[in-house]
Amino acid sequence: MKNQEEHHHNHNHEDTMSHSDHKENHGDHHAHMIEDFKKRFWVSMVITLPIVVMAPMIQEILGYEFGFEGDRYIQFVLSTIVFFYGGWPFLKGLVDELKDKSPGMMTLIALAISVAYFYSSGVVFGLEGKIFFWELVSLIDIMLLGHWIEMKSVMGASNALQELAKMMPSEAHRIKKNGDIEDVNVRELRGDDLILVKPGEKIPADGEIKEGESHLNESMLTGESKPVAKKAGDEVIGGSINDNGSLKILVKHTGEDSYLSKVINMVKEAQKTNSKTQNLANRAAGWLFYIALSAGFVTFFVWYSLGKEFEYSLERMVTVMIISCPHALGLAVPLVVAISTAVSAKKGLLIRNRTAFENARLLSYIIFDKTGTLTKGAFGVTRFASTNEDYDKNEILKIAASLENNSEHPIAVGVLKKARELEMKLDEPNDFQNITGKGITGKLNGESISVVSPGYLKENQLTTPEGAFKDESETVIFILKDHTVLGYIALADEIREESQEAIETLKSHQIKVIMATGDNEKVAKTVSESLKLDGYHAEVLPEDKQKIIKELQDKGEFVAMTGDGVNDAPALAQANVGIAVGSGTDVAAETADIVLVNSNPKDIANLILFGTATYKKIMQNLFWAAGYNIIAVPLAAGVLAPIGIILSPAVGAVLMSLSTVIVAVNAQLLKKQMK
Structure with missing residues (x-):
């Protein structure tokens, strides 16, 4: 970190701004890509309809006849448009994946559509065989739809750096x-x-x-x-x-040397290391690519060596390669993601990083920030008392609230909230003045009243009432008439009612719960003991929170971080799962993988259950998609040909559709599970 700071030492604040501009451009690019997939999908769908109507296989399945001279050439022209326009993202993806030497989903799709297109085009212009134009266009349509759904559900590329820069x-x-x-x-x-x-x-600055x-x-x-x-x-x-x-x-x-810019750099570093998680469906597609290629060539050589003519062997090979690219695989993950994202949003969980969401099932540690997460982040009155027999304790609160009525100070807000709870009718103060750093003073019903800090009592040699300081996590203010102490009010950052239940639920899932806060040791200890946490870290700096997480990760722990401040942003980015409390800053939400809209720690338990359910559904869908291949590919290759069973392209298409329907229905069942 130190070297990095030295390296950036001479840069100015414009660098911070350019980071945010870059992020903004990235967001625009992402939105443009979604629009592009959407447009390609609808254009391809419209062109698909006449191709499907003219397809001999569809006519055979549905029992109708529709043909005219030259209909094959019309199918060829329309399919060529869909292949190059609708299939372009996949053809481009094939080049990128092969450049990276990591064939995946794009390579598998590109292989299937290219084989279908070039073989079918060959048949149109004289080669003996069947045409696969309708399989080609339906495959492109479904894959475009899958990618469009997927990109929409994971949109929201991180604007963390832009949000940080906005704080200045x-x-x-x-x-x-x-x-x-x-x-x-x-x-x-x-x-x-x-x-x-x-x-x-x-x-x-x-x-x-x-x-x-x-x-x-x-x-x-x-x-x-x-x-x-x-x-x-x-x-x-x-x-x-x-x-x-x-x-x-x-x-x-200023600029790169400032505290905020150092936080920005930490977020950048943590985000870089966090974005390397690979897509499971993509890995499955990579394996299927090799299987499809091998199975296709093996099928061709086996049939050809058994004495079958070239055209027949080639048709078998093409059938195997097309069938090896299951439509279901293209929808297996996107459908589950879209449903879990929508259902979770209704439950107050905004998912920004689906990998982290699905990995919630692996959590072994969760680190909570204190202020605004486990606690309300606002001062509440814990106790108040009169030290003058002429006033009862409620009068003390009423006097303080009446005087504080004009102040926006967090302590004033806490006092006024308590007065409202007790439905007190407040008086109107006159000559209201700030005593800078020490409190406020004014006139109430003609009497000179002050609400002051302990420091003011000390400076003016006034005796602190007995029992005023009971708990070091409290802030105490004193109410004075002229120079006589009438009473005091103690306030503290209140623990959320939901925190206790949330922590019990997490512990029941064998997850250790610790707290890391910038607040002082005494406050941290009080909150930790009250909530029976597994441990706490007090007076921590942003880099300390990140360090705590890194140390746990180095020991093999899977760590979640929950927080709401800028100081939590680097830690949220470093954690395996970063959870932002929605009532906090935008930047914490932008750095996190998941945002709790309702700021309710109880939602974290839901997050773990939802994440687990989502992961299981994805696994089931990948199994169905791959299971289809395990059955269809050998049948298409002709393994059972000696006993008269060979998979025709028509039956292959039906099986393909069936696996797609199963995957879609299974994804919908997630809604019931997550109710």
């Missing part, structure tokens, strides 16, 4: 030497520039505060759930959100 604001307020402020593009910022960041704005105090929300970058108080001399991270104070910041890192 596009403009910054740069302070000139004479004190004037100019708005410049973030790309123009250089080290040692002085910038102004107003309340509510994003920090445009890594740097150090020179003037001002504020709270920064870094939760989407570091995982720290509390807004962090920052003052002069403190470091800040580009992309974090400034809360309530104006800051003057000296820029330290």
